[in-house]
């Protein structure tokens with residue numbers, strides 16, 4: 001028996017652009033099981049980010065259902081959903097999005113402060129997270145003092161700070177060279193082998209190969225699964 005973390009059932013997303021409807025998602029059915037590592041691939045504009053935003057409860061579908069641990073997210077109030085999203089879902093972006101004026105360790109601690117974790121836990125947990133991404137020595141550095149690959153590792157540690165049940169990554173290696181990209185994939189591989197559920201967008205097939213399953217998209221639809 002597998003546990004389903006996230007499920008999209010016949011999900012449609014139609015953006016209204018003035019006179020026109022842009023059907024970004026056209027009937028997506030996808031279940032993400034616990035401890036899976038899934039890559040989503042497809043050409044630019046096919047709906048990958050829109051789908052990941054649905055999985056991450058960042059957006060609501062025009063039609064269809066999004067289930068988080070078997071509960072329809074439309075049952076939650078806006079506040080409840082924001083809290084659940086902040087705690088249960090970790091997000092990593094192509095551009096890292098670290099706060100430039102905070103040290104790396106303060107960046108990692110920020111989500112725990114927002115979610116009012118006990119101050120006594122925050123110090124220890126953030127040091128652990130730094131070690132997990134192999135940057136113990138860099139806690140007092142500022143993001144601009146790190147390489148792109150190191151900044152992305154800090155962003156991963158920050159995404160894990162609240163103990164999410166799923167990590168979502170939108171082109172996490174898109175701004176990195178091959179070597180730094182494969183180091184990020186080594187981190188993902190290790191986290192996944194320890195049980196973390198990961199869904200990652202990439203249009204690099206070499207990067208997609210690190211995942212246990214590849215979902216291919218075209219024109220707002222899933223066209224292939226391996």
Ligand code: ADP
Nearest residue numbers: 015017022024043044045046047048049050051
């Ligand atoms: P991908 O991540 O695969 O490049 P996106 O999910 O970003 O694709 O976009 C899918 C389609 O939806 C594209 O045609 C894009 O222009 C459109 N789209 C995305 N976001 C918006 C938005 N906020 N408003 C209007 N159209 C959008």
Ligand code: MG
Nearest residue numbers: 048049050170
């Ligand atoms: Mg995108």
